[in-house]
Amino acid sequence: MCGIAGWADWSKDLTGEKDIIQSMTKAITHRGPDADGFWYSDHAVLGHQRLIVIDPEGGLQPMIYEDTNQKIALVYNGELYNYIELREELENKGHRFKTKSDTEVLIHAYIEWKEDCVQHFNGIFAFGIWDDHLKKLMLARDHLGVKPLYFAERGQSIIFGSELKVLLKHPLVEAEVTAEGLSEVFALGPMRTPGNGIFKDVKEIRAGHYSVFTAYGQKSVRYWNLKSESHRDDETATAEKIKGLLEDTVKHQLIADRPVVSMLSGGLDSSGLTAIAGQEYRSRNKVLHTYSIDFVNNDQDFKEDFLRRDKDEPWVKRVAEHVGTEHHSIVFDAQKLVDNLLVPMRARDLPGVGEIETSLYLLFEEMKKDATVALSGESADEVFSGYPWFHQEEYLNGGQFPWLVNLGYFTDILSDEARLKLQPEAYRQKRFKEAVNEVAFLEGESELEAKQRQMSYLFITRFLPFMLDRKDRASMMTGFEVRVPFCDYRLVEYLWNVPFELKSIDGIEKGILRRAFKDYLPDDVRNRKKSAYPSTKDDAYLKGISSWMTQILEDEDAPILPLINQDRVRAISRGEDQEIQGDKARAILDYLVQINEWLKEYKIKISL
Incomplete structure (x- = not known):
């Protein structure tokens, strides 16, 4: 497991941009505290922070492969669980390996199958490959999106990394959030729309996708999808x-x-x-x-x-x-x-x-x-x-994301101006319909079966x-x-x-x-019935975050104030709101405190 960072630009020489890629990479030292590495070329620079799990000596990155016909540079975060089998298959095709790492298997898989290499992987991964002879960048993410990968296009530049903070360290990427980004935060909560990077013109590679960038443009390919067919096993x-x-x-x-x-x-x-x-x-x-x-x-x-x-x-x-x-x-x-x-x-x-x-x-x-x-x-x-x-009709027929059916109170605390500009209910419906339109329903299934398949798709692609x-x-x-x-x-x-x-x-x-x-x-x-991830029930926790929220409300410079109904939130903090109490109050105050500190610490510019 590791952290990756990169920058490609087809219009300028990047060999002198070491400070920028190093700053981007160091922002995710926590992801890979064991080692770091950098690679520089005229149109691409790569950075890597390594957490050693497999082959301590041989898995150093960025990993470079070069022969008379090609030069390939790789930064990779993840694990290929089938790398031993893949290595044997590639050896039978004539590939020779210098290490015992899955990183080297990945780079040889790319050499053998190019973009189709992802069809051969079983694992969790996010990687960037720069093909120096073709001046081509490939970004790819595992089937379910276990490992993160964000990118931003700025003119002829593609800037990418494991976390948003990597991109924000680049001078071309500002910490700016538009109405869409704030709608994600307030209308959907932490359950973001796949591909949406919240910050202005920042995106993520979606699960089961890869993208290829050249001087002539970009293509995004969905290499894996859920295919509906009849189940025949008893x-x-x-x-x-x-x-x-x-x-x-x-x-x-x-x-x-x-x-x-x-x-x-x-x-x-x-x-x-x-x-x-x-x-x-x-x-x-x-x-x-x-x-x-x-x-x-x-x-x-x-x-x-x-x-x-x-x-x-x-x-x-x-x-x-x-x-x-x-x-x-x-x-x-x-x-x-x-x-x-x-x-x-x-x-x-x-x-x-x-x-x-x-x-x-x-x-x-x-x-x-x-x-x-x-x-x-x-x-x-x-x-x-x-x-x-x-199996509950209220949620199967709810017409919205099931985890939001009873969370309308999250938008009840918006200020009138913010509600008008963000239109949270309409935004939820838009994103819900987009998700439903992706579902591959099975011909001949009952209405109930179709609803359950839809529910399954929502959870796998939006909640998971x-x-x-x-x-x-x-x-x-x-x-x-x-x-x-x-x-x-x-x-x-x-x-x-x-x-x-x-x-x-x-x-x-x-x-x-x-x-x-x-x-x-x-x-x-x-046979134990399901019980969710544990949560403290100590009243001291609610008191602690209530006090924190009260301090925010008393700070006239707090950036969240124009976005919320301050009287309503103050009543919640004091335990005086008739509707939002107990666990509901904890959830909303937890979230609002974080939003305020996020806006402040990241110095976010709001463009509504």
């Missing part, structure tokens, strides 16, 4: 297929030259992956280390809600003992969460979901002390249709990117890599066509996954 074959795919995926994702551990919440997803990984470790006479998160006084503060049915820790202990892991429970108090609220915002260069992201960052910070890589159960709910929204962004930025801020086996594109392709009634067999969400884990988990763990 329930037994389906469960076995899922089990086999997950076993193969976990085995490949345990490959590393640095310690690999596992996140464990006691829920179905992380427990199943932990059990598979634990078995693989036992076969190597090793013990898997696992990690969970908890909060001070959670035993007395915990309250059951729509998403959190029970406490994680008893289940964590149950699974750790069953699998035989060495477990570590990381505990935080409310004040530490308040004190670190802005770290995830700085990690993603955008406001996020507050306390939930903060605790995730703090967890990774602790895990980094013992390891470099972790497995995570992220995305199982999206690809297995595990959320309650998949937020979850992956959150995990990538929170982990990489600490120089820590998180792998997500449920995002293996083979599994996602297969599950896309498994009917919801089969996914939820046995009358429980993700029933087919529970069957797939039958040989790995005890029945009580397999």
